Amino acid sequence: MLYASEFIGRPVADADGKRIGKLKDILAIRHGDVPHPQVVAIEVKQPAGSIFIPINEVAALISLAIPLKKKFSEISQYTPGQDDLHLVRDVLDKQIIDTDGMRVVRVNDLELTRVNGSIYVANVDISGVGLIRRLGLGSLANRLSARPHASELPSIISWDNIELLSGDQPMRLKVPSSKMADLHPADLAEILSDLSRQESTKILENLDIETLADALEEVEPEFQASLIEHMADDRVADVLEEMAPDEAADLLAELPQDRKHELLELMEDEEAEDVRKLLTYPEDTAGGIMNTEYFIVPSYFTASQVIDQLRKTAPEAETIYYIYVADQDEHLVGVFSLRQLVLAQPEALVMDFMEKRMVTVDVLDSQEDCAQVISKYNLLAVPVVDEDKHMHGIVTADDALDKIIPTAWKKRLPRFYQ
Amino acid sequence: MTIWQRLKPIRIRLALLLAVVGPGIITANVDNDAGGITTYSVSGAHYGYALLWMMPLVAIALIIVQEMSARLGVVTGKGLADLIRERMGVRITTLILALLVFVNLANTVSEFAGVAASMEIFGVSKYISVPLAAIAVWFLIVKGSYKIVERVFLVASAIYLSYVASGFLAAPDWSEVGHALATPSFHLDVGYVTIFVTIIGTTIAPWMQFYQQSSIVDKGLQVKDYAYERVDVVIGSLFAVFVASFITIACADTIFRSGLNIETAKDAALALGPLAGKYASTLFALGLLNASLFSAAILPLSTAYTVCEAFGWENSVSRDLKDAPIFFGIYTALIILGAAIILLPIKSLIQAMLISQTFNGVLLPVILITMLALINDKRLMGKFINGRVFNIMAWVTVIALILLAAILIVVTFIA
Numbered sequence: 001m002l003y004a005s006e007f008i009g010r011p012v013a014d015a016d017g018k019r020i021g022k023l024k025d026i027l028a029i030r031h032g033d034v035p036h037p038q039v040v041a042i043e044v045k046q047p048a049g050s051i052f053i054p055i056n057e058v059a060a061l062i063s064l065a066i067p068l069k070k071k072f073s074e075i076s077q078y079t080p081g082q083d084d085l086h087l088v089r090d091v092l093d094k095q096i097i098d099t100d101g102m103r104v105v106r107v108n109d110l111e112l113t114r115v116n117g118s119i120y121v122a123n124v125d126i127s128g129v130g131l132i133r134r135l136g137l138g139s140l141a142n143r144l145s146a147r148p149h150a151s152e153l154p155s156i157i158s159w160d161n162i163e164l165l166s167g168d169q170p171m172r173l174k175v176p177s178s179k180m181a182d183l184h185p186a187d188l189a190e191i192l193s194d195l196s197r198q199e200s201t202k203i204l205e206n207l208d209i210e211t212l213a214d215a216l217e218e219v220e221p222e223f224q225a226s227l228i229e230h231m232a233d234d235r236v237a238d239v240l241e242e243m244a245p246d247e248a249a250d251l252l253a254e255l256p257q258d259r260k261h262e263l264l265e266l267m268e269d270e271e272a273e274d275v276r277k278l279l280t281y282p283e284d285t286a287g288g289i290m291n292t293e294y295f296i297v298p299s300y301f302t303a304s305q306v307i308d309q310l311r312k313t314a315p316e317a318e319t320i321y322y323i324y325v326a327d328q329d330e331h332l333v334g335v336f337s338l339r340q341l342v343l344a345q346p347e348a349l350v351m352d353f354m355e356k357r358m359v360t361v362d363v364l365d366s367q368e369d370c371a372q373v374i375s376k377y378n379l380l381a382v383p384v385v386d387e388d389k390h391m392h393g394i395v396t397a398d399d400a401l402d403k404i405i406p407t408a409w410k411k412r413l414p415r416f417y418q
Numbered sequence: 419m420t421i422w423q424r425l426k427p428i429r430i431r432l433a434l435l436l437a438v439v440g441p442g443i444i445t446a447n448v449d450n451d452a453g454g455i456t457t458y459s460v461s462g463a464h465y466g467y468a469l470l471w472m473m474p475l476v477a478i479a480l481i482i483v484q485e486m487s488a489r490l491g492v493v494t495g496k497g498l499a500d501l502i503r504e505r506m507g508v509r510i511t512t513l514i515l516a517l518l519v520f521v522n523l524a525n526t527v528s529e530f531a532g533v534a535a536s537m538e539i540f541g542v543s544k545y546i547s548v549p550l551a552a553i554a555v556w557f558l559i560v561k562g563s564y565k566i567v568e569r570v571f572l573v574a575s576a577i578y579l580s581y582v583a584s585g586f587l588a589a590p591d592w593s594e595v596g597h598a599l600a601t602p603s604f605h606l607d608v609g610y611v612t613i614f615v616t617i618i619g620t621t622i623a624p625w626m627q628f629y630q631q632s633s634i635v636d637k638g639l640q641v642k643d644y645a646y647e648r649v650d651v652v653i654g655s656l657f658a659v660f661v662a663s664f665i666t667i668a669c670a671d672t673i674f675r676s677g678l679n680i681e682t683a684k685d686a687a688l689a690l691g692p693l694a695g696k697y698a699s700t701l702f703a704l705g706l707l708n709a710s711l712f713s714a715a716i717l718p719l720s721t722a723y724t725v726c727e728a729f730g731w732e733n734s735v736s737r738d739l740k741d742a743p744i745f746f747g748i749y750t751a752l753i754i755l756g757a758a759i760i761l762l763p764i765k766s767l768i769q770a771m772l773i774s775q776t777f778n779g780v781l782l783p784v785i786l787i788t789m790l791a792l793i794n795d796k797r798l799m800g801k802f803i804n805g806r807v808f809n810i811m812a813w814v815t816v817i818a819l820i821l822l823a824a825i826l827i828v829v830t831f832i833a
Contacts, residue, residue: 093504095730106503106730131729134508197638198495226638 003125004087004110005134006063012044012053013065014072021046023066025088026112027080028121035160037085039112039119041078042066052078055119061112087121091164095195096124099180100161102187104194109133111156124162127155165199181207185214193223201230209235213242216251225254233259237266245271246291246399249278277392286370287363289400290384290393293317296324297350299333304346319396321380325354331389334358360385363392371400441491441633442484442647444716445626446654450578450661451713452532453525454620455706458662459686461613462669463678467598469617470666474599476621477659479815483786484651486793486804486812487627491634492644493802498631499728501792511728514784519748521777522625522721526756529717532710534760535684539703545761552757555715556750577708578661580701585664587698590671606825615826618819619779621662627785629720632727641802668698718752780827783820790816 004026013019024045028037041052057075059067068075085091091107098105108130113122132140163180180188180203192200192215204212204227216224216239228236228251240248240263252260252275264272274292281287295317297306310320323341325334334354344353360383361370373382374397381394461469487498494501503511533551534544558566604610630651639647673680673689680686687702722745725731731744790812794803804812 093507095500108508108730126730131508135512136509196495196635198640229638230640 001122002061002112002114002119003130003133004092004112005130007061007066008088010063011065012042012068014068014075015059015070016072018072020044020068020072021051024050025086027052027078027084027086029081029084034120036120036122037159039121040084041080043080043086052080054078061119091124095165095199097163097165097180097191098126098157098161099163099183100157102183102191104191105157121159123159124157125155126157130155165195165202181211185211186218188215189218192227193219197226200227204228204231209238209242213239217243217247221250221254224251233262233266237263240275241267241271244291245274245278245293246289246393249275249288250283252279253283281363284367285363286361286365286367286384286395287392289367289370289402290363290395291399292393294322294324294381294383294391294394295320296326296391299325299327299349299351299354301350302346303341303344303348303350303353306341306350307346319381319394322383322394324383324391324394325350326391330391332358332360332383332385332391335383358383361395362386367400370395374400440650441630441637441639442488442650442652442654443657444633444654445484445630446480446658447578448629448713448716449621449623449626449658450665450709451525451529451620451717452535452706452710453528454662455532455581455665455709456528456686457613457616457620458665459669460680461617462666462671463673463680463686463689464609465613466670466674467595467667468603469613470595470598470663470670471600471602472614472617473659473663473666476618476662477655478811479618479819480622480655480659481652482808482812482815483622483627483789484630484655485648486789487631488634488647488651489644489802490789490793490799491631492639492641492647493799495635495640497635497724497727498628498789499724501798502788503728505792505795505798506788510788514788515725515728517781517784518624518628519721519725521781522717523752523755524777525623525625526714526717526752527759529710529714530757530760532706533714536687536703536707536710539684539687539699548757548760551711551714552753555711555718556753558715559719559749560746574708574712577705578657580705581661581668582664584698584701584705585668585671587701588668588671590667595667611822611826615779615822618822619777619782621659622782623778624781624785625717625720625724627789628724629716632720632723668702672698714753714756718749718756721752722746722748779819780823783816783823786812786816786819 007023007026010023011019012021012023021044023042025043026039027041027043028039030037039055041054042058043050043052053068053075054077057069059069080086087110092110093107095104095106097103105126107124107126108128109125110121111123111125112119114120183191188211192203195203204215207215216227219227228239231239240251243251248271252263255263264276267275278288278290278292281290283289295310295313297309301309306323310323321338322335323338324332325336327333334351334356335358336350336354340353340355359373359377359379361373363384363386370382373379374395379397381396382400383391384393384395385391490496490498490501496504499511499515502514530548530551534548537547538544604614634647669680669686673686676689678689680689684703684706687699687706725748726742726745790804790809793799794809796803
């Protein structure tokens with residue numbers, strides 16, 4: 001395995017043995033489907049400035065001195081393009097995202113590998129051994145790397161599994177690959193929280209609305225607010241529409257009054273209405289954390305009508321494991337589970353197989369009460385009603401437990417200087 | 419339109435300013451730490467007003483340096499250690515950080531010396547006060563949060579005004595003070611040059627740039643906040659130098675005049691008693707205690723943060739005690755070492771404190787040259803690189819600092 005650090009700063013000499021400068025950078029470019037960039041040229045530092053020499057004019061990449069194949073005067077220089085990745089300038093020592101380990105790490109060295117006469121960037125070294133090698137203590141590094149290490153996460157990451165931060169990328173690569181969008185929103189949220197505000201903002205800018213909404217739902221409202229602070233209003237409005245209304249309301253509650261109203265104006269009326277309603281309830285009450293997208297049917301429906309209805313409208317709902325039943329005056333009169341529905345005869349009437357004994361919470365009950373009710377009765381969600389038994393929403397188990405059992409993200413220490 | 423509405427633009431601006439301020443003012447306050455207070459006291463007690471003339475110049479230099487650090491922070495969104503690592507590579511980073519850790523350890527020692535000295539004025543043995551302070555500081559950060567620390571100390575910043583009060587209680591001749599401010603003088607003796615370099619080293623300490631920039635980045639400040647952040651930096655710097663000047667004045671007018679010889683801030687506090695009244699003495703001691711505790715909490719934190727930032731350690735998923743062993747290791751080691759060294763039977767604590775400030779003065783030019791290289795990098799800063807005038811002023815500052823450090827080394831060697 002070749003390490004980039006072994007060549008940097010080494011003298012470069014032409015076929016006559018005449019020294020022409022020092023190796024300053026290595027240029028690589030991605031071709032087609034091969035995820036690993038191929039080395040195309042080296043940058044040589046001369047007193048007057050840098051020159052670029054195509055890699056096929058380099059006789060060998062060896063660590064003491066780098067020989068060229070021809071006389072210097074016979075070599076046609078390489079012209080760097082916009083898509084070239086300057087490995088030293090753009091990658092080495094920079095922070096990158098390890099999309100496999102879902103963390104932000106710093107590049108200590110780069111591993112190059114030779115395949116069919118071409119040199120590719122194989123792996124990124126983030127290990128302490130890599131650091132020691134960079135300090136010029138190669139022999140110590142070799143001795144250390146011979147020992148097996150017990151670390152949970154690998155310290156050598158394949159180029160496939162990294163994502164450069166956009167500021168350091170050549171123009172063409174600025175749109176992040178689908179790698180970021182493919183991550184679980186919770187993992188994406190973790191990564192965002194590890195990056196500086198400017199870098200996380202850049203990543204968010206490049207995500208599609210849906211992924212963005214999913215990721216935002218996973219982070220704390222305060223942090224959400226700071227993430228969207230610099231985003232254009234119409235884009236934020238789109239994201240808010242995509243988010244569950246309770247999450248959107250939490251986010252809006254963190255924003256300054258003026259911006260909140262502007263955003264609500266920009267949102268589609270229907271979604272804005274839901275969110276407005278939620279914003280009227282105190283944050284820590286059932287009303288404040290409830291979700292308004294639930295599934296409710298009239299009591300005179302048959303089981304098969306319910307199933308038809310489910311297929312048509314349920315994709316919007318947060319949970320379909322409970323189906324709520326209302327009478328003509330829209331009072332909540334019963335509930336049944338998906339299991340009961342599936343097991344019922346198609347022509348059976350809802351009012352005959354629904355549960356009439358129900359546990360509900362009031363819109364102004366505290367979040368803790370909701371959690372206790374959910375835990376006591378082993379529910380996935382509990383309906384929220386007002387004094388007149390009108391249903392306003394549901395509180396799901398995860399929303400209720402959120403404050404009581406902090407998620408992993410909440411457990412981490414705050415940024416130190418905030 | 420009511421008055422309230424008419425004030426809206428001003429209200430919004432004020433709210434924006436308040437949301438942004440913090441990094442500059444806090445950094446400047448930590449700046450007047452135990453070592454700083456000792457240096458300013460000794461300067462006043464030994465040389466009277468003779469060194470007062472350099473304070474406005476120090477203020478300008480401080481503003482130049484801290485403004486660059488703030489600009490680097492808002493434009494790049496990265497800490498100083500982060501930038502040094504990305505632009506200068508591993509070797510230079512390791513060298514600078516090794517020096518910084520050493521100097522910050524020396525500074526931490528001097529903070530605990532300050533705790534010991536101030537509590538001794540109130541009759542508490544250092545064998546009780548120092549371990550207690552170390553434990554309190556450690557728990558505050560590890561078990562509490564920086565937010566709490568910041569709030570406690572922002573309020574405590576008001577205590578710095580106690581030095582201004584001490585200065586007034588010493589009843590100086592203000593026309594003489596004004597005259598001294600405008601009359602430069604320089605002597606080539608070891609004591610004078612040492613205190614000269616030390617004043618600069620303690621006022622423009624190297625950790626400040628790292629600390630301020632990281633807090634700006636963590637606060638998420640961006641280019642649009644830059645105008646406000648600059649206000650924060652300028653006010654903070656002026657406040658720091660203002661307080662420093664009053665410490666010098668308080669000691670000059672009492673101790674220097676009466677011809678007493680003091681070596682420590684504690685001596686200074688005690689000497690102030692009979693000369694300027696009991697309150698001046700107590701105020702001075704309280705100020706010293708507050709400053710020492712504040713800095714003893716923040717210096718180790720800043721050091722650990724800087725090192726981890728540069729080497730990319732524990733930036734991973736969660737950061738608690740178990741998952742961030744290096745961060746908390748460095749933090750804990752600095753506090754334990756800092757406190758332990760003070761408890762060793764070392765004859766002169768003050769020597770330790772002054773030496774740490776001298777190291778600051780020597781490391782500073784290295785950091786400043788690095789900062790200038792970064793801030794003039796067009797690829798990094800875009801249109802926010804230094805202007806010509808600013809660059810000239812910055813380079814004059816750097817060269818003056820290098821010359822002073824060199825003179826200090828030569829003079830010390832000859833002596």
